[in-house]
Amino acid sequence: MDFTLSDEQTQMQESVRDYLESEGGIELARRQMDGEDVVGEVWDGLAEMDYPALSVPLEYGGLGDDLLYLSLLFEEAGRVALPGPLPETLGFTVPLLAELGTDDQKEEFLPAIADGDLRASVALYDDATESLPEAIRMEAEPTDDGYRLDGTKTLVPYAESVDRVVVPARTRQDTGYGGITLFFVDPAVAETERLDTLDKTRPLYELTFDAVEISGARLGPVDGGGDALKRAIDRLNVSMCAMLVGGADEAVDRSVEYGKQREQFDKPIGQFQAVKHRIADMWLDAEAARSLTYYAAWAIANDEDDARQAVSRATWYCTERCGELFEDDIFNHGATGYTWDHDGHIFLKQAKTWANLLGSPTEHRRRIADIRL
Amino acid sequence: MVIEGKHLSKITADVSTVAKPRMNFDYTDEQEAFRREIREWYEENLPDGWIEGDRDLPDDEDEREQFLREWQRKLHEGGWAAIHWPEEYGGRDASLMQQLIYQQEKARVNPPPERSEIGVDLVGPAIEGFGTEEQKERYLPKILSGEELWCIGYSEPDVGSDLASLQCKATDEGDHFRINGQKIWTTHAHKADWCYMFTRTDDSGPKHHGITALIVDMDQEGVTNERIRQITDEREFNQVYFDDATTPKENVLNEVDEGWEVAMRQLSFERISLSQSLDLERRFDELVEFCKNETRGGTPLVEDPHVREKLAEFDTRIQAAKLTYFRNVSKQMNGDLGAEASFGKLYDSEIAADLHRFRVNLGGPKAALWGDDSPNGAAKDSLANISIRIGGGTSDIQRNIIGERVLGLPKGDQE
The missing domain is CATH 1.20.140.10 (Butyryl-CoA Dehydrogenase, subunit A, domain 3)
Known part of the structure; x- marks a missing residue:
């Protein structure tokens, strides 16, 4: 038993951190938030560092590392709330392609992702008021040489900054994850409309497919993509958890720094137990979130029996508890923390968004109960 | 049951690092064999029905003491009373990994409380870390065997979290110290043979200085105690009164006036921290x-x-x-x-x-x-x-x- 990172992993993490800091750190998120599109710039830089190759299998020009390794990259990305479809491309799409893709598809897409030439996202929701998988409703009708997609997907991250989108659709009348076929589609075939989002660093879009005929885009078996999709969503959840863990660590550091600097009543406020104890509690939750996330990543990578429980544990804990932690960080900074110019809200809005995007905390707790009880 | 100082950090570093495998939750065959050894011992030695969930201790206090003494004796005989202690004092020199496995197995069966817990967890490490060879030989083996029971004189009526302000006085009288004062929340004082306590030997300097750690015989006229009824209706705590009690000079742990270091550092017996x-x-x-x-x-x-x-x-x-x-x-x-x-x-x-x-x-x-x-x-x-x-x-x-x-x-x- 050894639940610590290897030297290699630690070094990788440190080098990512240094790199992202040198690129401006959280300023990238702030520029995105204020209307610029920095995704291309961010991605070119990441590609130069070979980071998009991390989870791509060796035979397709990647580094062949697993979700745990990837989580360490996400943790550093989360520390600066890095804009861009990093979890969607590396955490979600790459393993899905590797699992379901034909040789041709893998040959076409995986090296391109590894080289930083292809970004991907995922279009899950047809109905933003429903939970997954019931929210997957779009029907795909077979045509002579492919399928016809008709309908509107919503809450699609970074749709205008990616080259492909994974689109699950129903090819057989079924519920749950049954009867689902996956398509790997160029979003240019759809009409995109940007939504007004809580988290402005991670734009969401509506994607309208107006009876669009596609061919050669099917990813995996007809009617049988649901299981792989379910597991891919688990990996996306862990990827987001890892980003939140990085953000939580950063928020604790920020509160500590402010607690040392900011003086009131002639004392640094971190000397007051009301503040000190709140920060100590933030640290407890950040540590717990990290343990749950590392374990979930490890359990998926090693195909452990309790992987699904581990994912749900990490997900509700990271989204709910880190969300509260980010609120506490804002609170520790007083009125300054409540301003747009202060970075605290960037993390908070991310956590609030993710808390419901891939299963609410309650849904994840129910899932744990259903497995365990 | 609360034990004074139970959760003070007991962390020491394991310097014997070997080439590190990647993250894993596996145990080697040797480690699994150690786990089986513990399991088998528990199966053979726990009271009948215990593993199945019949874990009631006798209601009568004397019977309960007898029960716990018997359990401690078995643990000691089996070599399980303190596996992290050196073999020369009755331990097994267990590695950190063996200690973890032991903790896991212990949590699984929830055995009866260990009568020597205070001695094993708190007194032993202090004696090992700060005691003389004579003190180690005299006290450590009997902690493990359960022959001698210990309590810890730490809190006082006006001294809780702020230990350095303690008042209980020890006066140097040549070959012995004379102790006057009061300790409180002292778990097991009513049945303890020895008290490992902190006293004030010098109040002229800063409050962290002038504290002395002493080993005191509880069986003497100058020591009396009064049991305290807790909200659980148990009476494990005591007030202990020291009224011209004495202890010979050789019972000082560490140097005179240097007890703060003893109180702050729980070193030795390389052991893993415990976890609820x-x-x-x-x-x-x-x-x-x-x-x-x-x-x-x-x-x-x-x-x-x-x-x-x-x-x-x-x-x-x-x-x-x-x-x-x-x-x-x-x-x-x-x-x-x-x-x-x-x-x-x-x-x-x-x-x-x-x-x-x-x-x-x-x-x-x-x-x-x-x-x-x-x-x-x-x-x-x-x-x-x-x-x-x-x-x-x-x-x-x-x-x-x-x-x-x-x-x-x-x-x-x-x-």
Whole structure:
């Protein structure tokens, strides 16, 4: 038993951190938030560092590392709330392609992702008021040489900054994850409309497919993509958890720094137990979130029996508890923390968004109960 | 049951690092063999029915003492009384990994309390770290065998978290010290043979100086005690009065006036920190069983959506506690553990507080009853956990430790 990172992993993490800091750190998120599109710039830089190759299998020009390794990259990305479809491309799409893709598809897409030439996202929701998988409703009708997609997907991250989108659709009348076929589609075939989002660093879009005929885009078996999709969503959840863990660590550091600097009543406020104890509690939750996330990543990578429980544990804990932690960080900074110019809200809005995007905390707790009880 | 100072950091680094495999939760064949050895020993030696859940101790105090003494004797004979201690004092020189496996197996069967726990956990390490060879030879073996029982004179009526302000006085009278003063919350003083205590030998300088750690014979005229009834209706605590009690000079631990160092550093006997999380995991399993068997309005509790969600919440928090414990133990094995070891006491006791409150409420109206009629025994557990949050450095002190030693926040006026 050894639940610590290897030297290699630690070094990788440190080098990512240094790199992202040198690129401006959280300023990238702030520029995105204020209307610029920095995704291309961010991605070119990441590609130069070979980071998009991390989870791509060796035979397709990647580094062949697993979700745990990837989580360490996400943790550093989360520390600066890095804009861009990093979890969607590396955490979600790459393993899905590797699992379901034909040789041709893998040959076409995986090296391109590894080289930083292809970004991907995922279009899950047809109905933003429903939970997954019931929210997957779009029907795909077979045509002579492919399928016809008709309908509107919503809450699609970074749709205008990616080259492909994974689109699950129903090819057989079924519920749950049954009867689902996956398509790997160029979003240019759809009409995109940007939504007004809580988290402005991670734009969401509506994607309208107006009876669009596609061919050669099917990813995996007809009617049988649901299981792989379910597991891919688990990996996306862990990827987001890892980003939140990085953000939580950063928020604790920020509160500590402010607690040392900011003086009131002639004392640094971190000397007051009301503040000190709140920060100590933030640290407890950040540590717990990290343990749950590392374990979930490890359990998926090693195909452990309790992987699904581990994912749900990490997900509700990271989204709910880190969300509260980010609120506490804002609170520790007083009125300054409540301003747009202060970075605290960037993390908070991310956590609030993710808390419901891939299963609410309650849904994840129910899932744990259903497995365990 | 609260034990003074139980959760003070007992962390030492394992410097014997070897080439490190990647993250894994596997155990080697040798480690699994050690696990089997413990299991088999428990199966053969635990009282009849214990593993199946019949864990009641005798109600009568004398019978209970007899029972616990017998259990301690068995543990000692089996070599399980303190596996992390050196063989020369009755231990096994167990590695950190063996200690972890032992903790896991112990949590699984929830054996009777160890009568020598205070001696093993707190007194022994202090004697080993600061004592003379004579002191080690004289005291350590009898701690393990349970022949001699110890208590710790730490708190005083006006001295709780602020130990350095202690008042109980020891006066140098040539070949011995004369002790006058009072100690309180002293667990097991009424049956202890020895007291490991902190006294004031010099009050002229800064308050951290002039404290002396002494070993004092409890069986003398100058020592009297009064038992304190706790909210659980138990009487494990005592007030202890020292009225011209004496102890010879050779019973000083470390140098005279240098007791603060002893109190602050719990070193030696390279050992892993302990964690409530392993016990909580078993508690959770027991609670799930309870919820499957108990019905409300004809429906098992476990089918109530609110109960299910709460159980899932506890499941996650307990796993987070356990995994963080594993992460810290692993760091320790790699020789790389710092103040973050303070995570567990606070985090785990908060889970326990919530878990026991929840258990009480699951009892329904019957939760008003006590003793054998208390549903699931939850009422007493819920009360007892309050003492875990107070003893051995209160939760408030734990938050100070985290704030200051882990995160580097400025120290408060109080320190």
